[in-house]
Amino acid sequence: MMSRLPLLFAVPLALSMPAGVCAKDAPAISVETLKTIDKELSSDAFEGRAPTTPAEDKTVAYIIAQMKAAGLQPGNKGSWTQDVPMVESTFANISPLVFVGGSAPVSLAPNTDMVVRSYRVLPQIAVKDSEVVFVGYGINAPERGWNDYAGVDVRGKTVIILVNDPDWQTPAREGLFEGRAMTYYGRWTYKYEEAARQGAAAAIIVHDTEPAAYGWGVVESSNTRPSLELDVPGDHLDQSAAIGWMQLDAAKRVFASAGTDFASLSEAAKVKGFKAVPLGLKASVSMTATIKRQKSKNVIGVLPGKTAPKDYVLYTAHWDHLGRCTPVKGDTICNGAVDNASGIAGLIALAEAYTKAGPAARSVAFLAVTAEESGLLGSQYYAEHPVYPLAQTVGGVNMDSLNVIGLSKDFVVTGAGKSELEDLIVPLAAAQDRVIKPEPSPERGGYFRSDHFSFAKLGVPMLDAGSGQDLVKGGTAAGRAAAEDYVTNRYHKPQDEYNADWDWSGAVADLTLYYRLGRQLADGKSWPNWYKTAEFRSVRDKSRAGQ
Structure with missing residues (x-):
């Protein structure tokens, strides 16, 4: 989903050319x-x-x-x-993503506030009363000395994750995560993969247009159609039960209900040594799937x-x-x-x-x-x-x-x-x-x-x-x-x-x-x-x- 945008829209040693080959020779492209x-x-x-x-x-x-x-x-x-x-899994009967335990319940509506689906090949998917943890950028990169999951057990829990890398706002291509250039750690695919490795029941990425590089309409269109996966032994049951995105404003409401400030925690997550933050909330969501x-x-x-x-x-x-x-x-x-x-x-x-x-x-x-x-x-x-x-x-x-x-x-x-x-x-x-x-x-x-x-x-x-x-x-x-x-x-x-x-x-x-x-x-x-x-x-x- 969300394939690469066109490049328009978005000194090593050279290898020698073999004898007799002229790179300028090419039949006309029709x-x-x-x-x-x-x-x-x-x-x-x-x-x-x-x-x-x-x-x-x-x-x-x-x-x-x-x-x-x-x-x-x-x-x-x-x-x-x-x-x-x-x-192919076609999801239906998608419930709101509900957070309770804070100052007031927060209910996120499907498509407008959030999108959710599952890699698991099951007719019914449910996450109920799952403790919620903010894991920053959701990165575990030992070769870079970075682990957003250090010291926290998220098995069976719902993790909320920021899109892109911690240094995405660095203008140059410098820094621990190559600055403005996204590494694989910044991709939504990686974030779901790592959340599953950590045992999370649900992984929800916060959508922000600039670091995501596309608007909410792209997220919605890509996540509300039937979901395709390779048909492999095990039916992807090693993956998180629910994966999805929430709108930035929705995330702010969730964090406010938890008595914390989304902007402040997002800034803290950019710094090496950030520790995941349990929000004191519980999340629930469910859906059915035709397989x-x-x-x-x-x-x-x-x-x-x-x-x-x-x-x-x-x-x-x-x-x-x-x-x-x-x-x-x-x-x-x-x-x-x-x-x-x-x-x-x-x-x-x-x-x-x-x-x-x-x-x-x-x-x-x-x-x-x-x-x-x-x-x-x-x-x-x-x-x-x-x-x-x-x-x-x-x-x-x-x-x-x-x-x-x-x-x-x-x-x-x-x-x-x-x-x-x-x-x-x-x-x-x-x-x-x-x-x-x-x-x-x-x-x-x-x-x-x-x-x-x-x-x-x-x-x-x-x-x-x-x-x-x-x-x-x-x-x-x-x-x-x-x-x-x-x-x-x-x-x-x-x-x-x-x-x-x-x-x-x-x-x-x-x-x-x-x-x-x-x-x-x-x-x-x-x-x-x-x-x-x-x-x-x-x-x-x-x-x-x-x-």
Whole structure:
């Protein structure tokens, strides 16, 4: 849920280029392909492309047809798809989240004051009279000397957690948690994971628009639709019974009832050594769930390599979106034209470019994954059950939302400073007279919010990068205005619709870079790694040992 916002809207040694490979050589990227596929996939006929709905069958069939037309071969032992076992929970009868024991009971209404759901696969979920503890940012990071759970037992209790990292307001990328740049400890996914490890019965994150990097509407739309998880043994019973968010004003009311000040405790939570604070309250919430087990699908096409067919370069994009969501002016379909019909259009356009140029030395795989919006589930499943061994996957590029507002002068790498793929992209960007710039909004934690992260965790270097906000027409003012407009009015809303007036020149420039990078890898013999300081280096070294 809450996938990465588009980058627009939001000195290591270089690896040598293999002999005979010219990074500037690239077949033209078809704008017509981009327009046609984006328009079709984001039309109302595809109903927002929600996984495990009838719209999935139509979406998958369309992508397969486009891969065939582009000249790819089935990528999974003669099949175009990989089954991804899913369990869907549709929650109903959600009670208010009620806090008692303070100066007065506080009742938070579903959707308006709070949202709540569960990872557990059970028909009935209830948390009753659970003691409430404020655990600051909910971080347990021993390597940084930080533990918000130190000295407190939260088993069976409800924890209230702040979003982002303790130093998110630091302007520079400095500090224990990298300042303005969000670490994984700042992501809502981590906070639920750690709360479950600590035995919490419920984990509720306080929503604040700036550190969260999206408004309440995004939280509501992402948490009030059916919830998808991978269908695994144990039915996720090791997770907290209830997980959710509460509005900032609601949190202030809860803390006031407890006789304490939310703002003061939030400030205290930013300081190393903060101790969790029992609020003297008890929380209760309940819901029912209709459970459906079924399979979704990743779609895989491949262009086999000529001389090293068992080495793979990978391109990824997610095909899913939110399906039907919170209505806006009577429109209930979240079409996902930018997020991420544009990425699938780019995937097919790249496949066309590769087949026009002819096979490379290594194989090139094109992977359209499911359920990114539900927590990167399709890419997680592929990474954990790879069709092509991860040790033989050289690296690749993930595409989550293309630039549809025109050429930019800059190129931005999400989570820069992690892998040697970044060294390779610098001269390719320079060849387009573009400069590499830092992320405009590192506090959004973009590196942890799209499918490249599933591969990174298991050691595969994947580039997630794209146009920055310094537009050729209008400069940074125009770029920032477009970013604000998209985040406020379209992101994860029905208004993310195809527009015939879009300017695809920026997307073409980015896709050309992606092609040149991938082709360089596919026609070469190098194995880019993570930098020695990157958290994924040891995983990659271990997987590549003995190859």
